[in-house]
Amino acid sequence: MRTEGQVRQQLKQVLFRHLQKKLKSAFKHVPESCIHNETMGKIGFCGLQSVGQRYFIVCDSTVVGCLDKAKGCPFWKSRGTKTELKAEFRALVEGDKGRLAIEHPDVAALLWVIGNSEGLAHDLDSFEGQPMDQSYSPTEIVGISDIAAAAEQDGVIL
Numbered sequence: 001m002r003t004e005g006q007v008r009q010q011l012k013q014v015l016f017r018h019l020q021k022k023l024k025s026a027f028k029h030v031p032e033s034c035i036h037n038e039t040m041g042k043i044g045f046c047g048l049q050s051v052g053q054r055y056f057i058v059c060d061s062t063v064v065g066c067l068d069k070a071k072g073c074p075f076w077k078s079r080g081t082k083t084e085l086k087a088e089f090r091a092l093v094e095g096d097k098g099r100l101a102i103e104h105p106d107v108a109a110l111l112w113v114i115g116n117s118e119g120l121a122h123d124l125d126s127f128e129g130q131p132m133d134q135s136y137s138p139t140e141i142v143g144i145s146d147i148a149a150a151a152e153q154d155g156v157i158l
Contacts, residue, residue, distance in 0.1 A: 004114055007110060007113050007114050008114060010110060011107065011110040011111065011114065011120075014104075014106055014107055014110060015093065015107060015120075018089070018104055018107065019086065019089050022085060022089055023082060023085055023086075026078055026079065026080060026085050027078055027082075029073065029076050030061050030067065031044040031059045031060050031061050031066065032044070032061065033078060033079060034046075034059070034073075034075075034076050034077060034078070034079070035077045035078065035079045036048035036059075036075060036076075036077065037059050040056075042062075043058065043060050043063075044058070044059045044060035044061070045057060045058060045059050045060070046058075046059040046075065048075050092104075093107065093120065094120070097111070
């Protein structure tokens, strides 16, 4: 049987891995992590570059070529800072255990095993995860009729 210290160490490692994954995905230059990305139906568009235009710039990782052009977008901006994302993760871990169990069942199970989360705040504060990949660029200009057709195909009413 494991000691409480061993389980706490395992929990700390699991929390660190989840936080690293969150930070890595948040700073990866893909449409889903950009603050300017807006979705209509199932298609993402660059909300910043489309303002005042009669067309939209497709900004969606499922569109061929988008990820190839992603590396140099001068408009890409993360949906949050490293500090904000860490605070969001901490709120998840310390908050509603039901939501935590859905998003991170391994963390919820380890918390259940040790029976309390004392000292957990200190562990979360000590993480020094670094943002990773930073590459994304919107691509392809599309007319309103293309958007309407795609939305209609997805059953979305514009």
